Amino acid sequence: MKRRSIFLAAIGIVFAAPAFAEADLEAGAKVFKKCAACHAVGAKAKNKVGPTLNGVVGAAWGKVEGYKYSGGKDGTLLQMAEAEERVWDIPSLDAYLLKPKDVIPKGKMAFAGLKKEEDRANVIAYLASFDEAGEETDPAPVLEAAAGEGS
16 A cells, blocks of 8 residues: 555545545644644654544544543543543544634643644544554554544
């Protein structure tokens, strides 16, 4: 498989946003540099201000081991995850990366968001290319499994 570009439509993934039809992992890695001050991915990733993002695509909210989430106050990730089981599927990741405070109003993330749909699609595909251990993996099945309708 060519790492540079993954044509997701070929495996039958249908997204509401056309930018998800083709994702560029190299472009996603570049955009992820905006996130790297607070987050890490890869085999040697460690929690920083934000949790590691290995295996985040399709993962339950608030489950990164060793990361200290905000207390269960209203509007925090933990409170929302405790009230209703939630998963970082593609629609929720896309919404969160667009405007984090719209998804988790009292979350720790201070980042304003990624306005370009293409940037969000590329970052999500890039994140899907790391499994829970931080090993590189084929993102296509991860993205297919996470193509849900919001959780």
